[in-house]
Amino acid sequence: MDLGADRRGVDIGPSAIRYAGLSDHLKRLGHTIHDIGNLPVPQPESRPIGNLRLKYLDSIIQSSSELADEVYQALQENEFPLILGGDHSIALGSISGVAKAHPNVGIIWVDAHTDFNTEETTPSGNIHGMILAALAGLGDPQLVNLGGWSPKINKQQIVIIGARDIDPGEQALLREHHIHVFTMSAIDQHGIPSLMKQAIEIAGIDGAPIHLSLDLDSLDPRDAPGVGTPVRGGLSYREAHLAMELVAASQRMISMDVVEVNSILDRENATAQLAVELTLSALGKTIL
Incomplete structure (x- = not known):
């Protein structure tokens, strides 16, 4: 999916991650892999942009609904859904599917951005910047009510890690709704171990399961x-x-997104390889 962003290229991110050997590496960790392939998503050139403050809304809703069904079905079959993106708008579908199966799920959102815009606050109209707000019940009714219910997640079980580029309207919404945001400044001051332990406790309060949504732009561009x-x-x-x-060690994670690998902008598939390495760490790989 690259309907949710302005820059083309993230639609081939899943292929790049597969090419970097994700399945083989996971098998070596002892996991059994069932790769259902890519869900069909229309190309931006074949669809009207529509409302410039909600670009490609109808197509994103359609694809998100299909993804939500796939994720829900995987969880019903006691499988672990690992969803490869694509831009971060795929999380509307993945987390909707998880929340249908586990209504108390908490979210750890690792991202340079908070993705907490709405149609009123967005400076770009790109829906990948609105998804977390929509899942929390804020924004356009079509996004908010995907699957027929809202909110999908408890605002107090959302933790954002690594944020450092937040739009003014987002800042106001994040403060108003008391969203837990651990910025890069907080990480510099307190360190990843302390903040991740807090994040796991917040998202997983009272034994709740956790969905991890990893955006590769959370890492430094170097x-x-x-x-x-x-x-x-x-x-x-x-x-x-x-x-x-630390997420793996908690044994609380039941599903995961890996998003925003843009192969057109990558160098020798380095970011896709990094996506594989981080996924392996989240799914149990340790140094010793």
């Missing part, structure tokens, strides 16, 4: 050059790995 919206000063290679390792 480590992850192939993303559509790079922002300097992100997580280091080791900080990102440690964050994933």
Whole structure:
């Protein structure tokens, strides 16, 4: 999916991640893999943009509904859904499917951005910047009510890690709704171990399961050059790995997104390879 962003290229991110050997590496960890392939998503050239403050809304809703059904079915079959993107608008479908199966799910959103815009606050009209707000019940009714209910997640079980590029309207909404945001400044001051432990406790309160949504632009562009919206000063290679390792150690994660690998902007598939490495850490790989 690259309907939710302005820059083309993230639609081939899943292929790049597969090419970097994700399935083989996961099998070596002892996991059984069932790769259902890519869900069909229309290309932007074949669809009208529509409302410039909600670009490609109808197509995103359609694809998100299909993804939600697939994720829900996987969970019903006691499988772990690992969803590869694509831009971060895919999380509307993935988390809707998870929340249908587990209404108390908490969210750890690792991202340079908070994706908490609405039609009223967005400076771009790009829906990948609205998804977390929509899942929390804020924004356009079609986004908010995907699947027929809202909100999908409890605002107090949302934790955003690594934020460093937040639009003014988002800032106001985040404060108004008391969303837990651990910015890069907080990480610099307190360190990843302390903040990730807090994040796991907040998202997983009272034993709730956790969905991890990993946007590769959470990392510093020196480590992850192939993303559509790079922002300097992100997580280091080791900080990102440690964050994933701590989530794995909690044994609370039941599903995961890996998004925003833009192969057109990448160098020698380095960002896709990093996406594989971080996924492995989140799913149990350790140094020793």
